[in-house]
Amino acid sequence: MTHDDYRDLVFLAASGEIDDDVRAVVERHMASCRECAAEFASLGRLHAAITREGRAPEPDDRLLAEARQELRVALRAERARVRPWSALMEFTRTGPAWRLALGGALALACGVIAGRTVLAPSAGQGGGGTPPAVAVRGAEPHEEETRITNVHFVNHAKGSGEVEFTFDAVTPVRMRGSIDDPGIQKVLTHAMLNEENPGVRLQAVSALTRGVGEAQDSDVRGALVKTLESDPNVGVRKEALNALRRLPFDPEIKKALLHTLVADGNSGLRVAAINALDAGRSGAAGVDSDFLEVLKQKARSDDNNYIRVKARAVIQEATGQ
Amino acid sequence: MMEDVELVTRAQQGDMLAFEQLVFRHDRKVLAIAARYVTSAEDAKDIYQEVFLRVYRNLNKFRFKSEFATWLHRIAVNVCLTHRARGRRTLQTLFADARGEDDGEPHGEIRDPAQGPDAVAAGADLAGRIERALGSLSPKQRMVFTLRHYEGYRLSEIAQMMNCVEGTVKRYLFTATRRMREQLKDAI
Numbered sequence: 001m002t003h004d005d006y007r008d009l010v011f012l013a014a015s016g017e018i019d020d021d022v023r024a025v026v027e028r029h030m031a032s033c034r035e036c037a038a039e040f041a042s043l044g045r046l047h048a049a050i051t052r053e054g055r056a057p058e059p060d061d062r063l064l065a066e067a068r069q070e071l072r073v074a075l076r077a078e079r080a081r082v083r084p085w086s087a088l089m090e091f092t093r094t095g096p097a098w099r100l101a102l103g104g105a106l107a108l109a110c111g112v113i114a115g116r117t118v119l120a121p122s123a124g125q126g127g128g129g130t131p132p133a134v135a136v137r138g139a140e141p142h143e144e145e146t147r148i149t150n151v152h153f154v155n156h157a158k159g160s161g162e163v164e165f166t167f168d169a170v171t172p173v174r175m176r177g178s179i180d181d182p183g184i185q186k187v188l189t190h191a192m193l194n195e196e197n198p199g200v201r202l203q204a205v206s207a208l209t210r211g212v213g214e215a216q217d218s219d220v221r222g223a224l225v226k227t228l229e230s231d232p233n234v235g236v237r238k239e240a241l242n243a244l245r246r247l248p249f250d251p252e253i254k255k256a257l258l259h260t261l262v263a264d265g266n267s268g269l270r271v272a273a274i275n276a277l278d279a280g281r282s283g284a285a286g287v288d289s290d291f292l293e294v295l296k297q298k299a300r301s302d303d304n305n306y307i308r309v310k311a312r313a314v315i316q317e318a319t320g321q
Numbered sequence: 322m323m324e325d326v327e328l329v330t331r332a333q334q335g336d337m338l339a340f341e342q343l344v345f346r347h348d349r350k351v352l353a354i355a356a357r358y359v360t361s362a363e364d365a366k367d368i369y370q371e372v373f374l375r376v377y378r379n380l381n382k383f384r385f386k387s388e389f390a391t392w393l394h395r396i397a398v399n400v401c402l403t404h405r406a407r408g409r410r411t412l413q414t415l416f417a418d419a420r421g422e423d424d425g426e427p428h429g430e431i432r433d434p435a436q437g438p439d440a441v442a443a444g445a446d447l448a449g450r451i452e453r454a455l456g457s458l459s460p461k462q463r464m465v466f467t468l469r470h471y472e473g474y475r476l477s478e479i480a481q482m483m484n485c486v487e488g489t490v491k492r493y494l495f496t497a498t499r500r501m502r503e504q505l506k507d508a509i
Contacts, residue, residue: 011495011498012491015469015476015494015498017475017476042502043498043502045509046498046501046502046505046509047470049447049451049505049508049509050451050470050501051470051471053447053448053451058349058353059349059352059353059356059365063352063356063362063365063366064348064349064352066366067348067352067365067366067369067370068344068345068348070366070370071344071369071370071373071374074370074374075337075373075374075377078374078377078378189338190337190338193337193338193341194337219338222338222342223338226341226345
């Protein structure tokens with residue numbers, strides 16, 4: 001092997017990219033080659049300095065929370081932008097021939113719905129306004145008349161007798177049932193996470209709060225945690241925190257409360273979070289190192305006086321210091 | 322806890338909760354890659370958002386031929402490499418644009434024109450010098466260097482993420498290391 005070959009291996013060895021047996025060969029070479037030994041030492045110093053002084057810190061929780069909030073808004077806009085027709089076109093375009101046939105059938109179904117709606121003799125029964133209240137046994141959804149919106153002409157060649165357009169087919173669905181029903185919970189969970197209107201998200205959380213119990217579905221529980229961590233509206237986050245307080249204190253809820261205590265900009269929510277954590281620790285959870293670390297940080301630097309005092313008190317009780 | 326495969330499958334069927342679980346499971350790493358590649362928090366958030374929007378738009382094309390995380394990180398790397406800093410385009414990306422292709426060669430000593438004498442003096446510490454040295458690397462060199470030294474990826478993994486052969490990644494790392502050492506030689 002030439003000296004240049006060894007230099008390459010020295011570089012890879014310093015970068016931690018060679019196996020132990022090759023490394024042993026390189027080390028034997030370096031024992032007799034001062035130049036390669038110096039190169040290896042120099043690379044080692046460079047890597048140590050870069051690791052120690054360079055861009056080391058993990059992104060903090062606040063930055064992550066901000067990024068998540070902004071992503072959620074962007075995703076809502078994205079979902080609003082993508083039309084069902086586009087999805088259908090994509091479905092048929094990218095798949096095998098049977099998809100084309102199915103796509104055609106779906107398009108035909110859309111046409112039938114449109115025809116029923118637009119050409120219905122008594123437009124007053126379903127063409128606008130609120131759909132009639134329908135009591136539904138259990139939590140079965142009841143579909144109302146489909147409405148056609150956002151008609152967009154793609155091509156209208158005069159004289160050809162053909163026209164091409166896209167539209168959104170919107171179907172209002174009314175549900176009634178127990179808040180304990182999984183179907184109801186699934187819809188409300190979706191609304192809690194995805195509705196544009198904060199009032200609707202708040203109502204969804206409130207409704208789910210009333211249904212929260214020992215056997216809370218893990219999807220609902222996860223959605224409440226996410227809402228607490230990243231909903232842009234403080235009222236919605238507060239309601240989610242209240243809902244979580246009614247559940248058995250566990251590591252997932254503790255983590256969410258710690259996140260709120262560390263990263264939430266609203267002092268009222270941080271107060272609620274530290275109170276909930278304090279209540280939780282008196283159970284089996286206790287005060288572990290994560291909690292203690294946050295408490296110390298809060299005792300030192302939170303801009304809310306109550307939180308600083310409370311943090312000191314909890315530290316004192318937990319550690320006797 | 323649900324596996325990625327199941328969450329992806331559910332997300333592909335339109336389950337937004339599953340999609341969010343995927344995001345929350347992997348997004349810290351994506352933000353870390355972005356934050357170490359660019360210097361501003363706003364740019365890091367822009368990259369983060371673009372990555373997950375691309376994932377959302379293309380999830381139905383994911384065919385489970387690789388781990389979801391590998392696919393996600395490949396998108397993150399691509400978004401980083403094509404990212405234009407908010408407010409202004411960086412000198413090095415303009416250099417890369419002018420040549421049409423990033424050839425992996427160093428771009429010479431490129432200093433931020435906004436840095437006056439005071440700023441240079443204030444940033445004379447080692448961390449500041451490392452930061453400036455990183456800024457002088459080409460986008461691909463910087464990406465390989467940060468993925469190797471800050472994220473701990475192997476060269477083979479980086480090659481997969483950057484969609485190139487391992488030898489190319491090795492060349493980027495070698496050139497980046499040489500360049501970094503030149504710029505930091507009197508400090509370490």
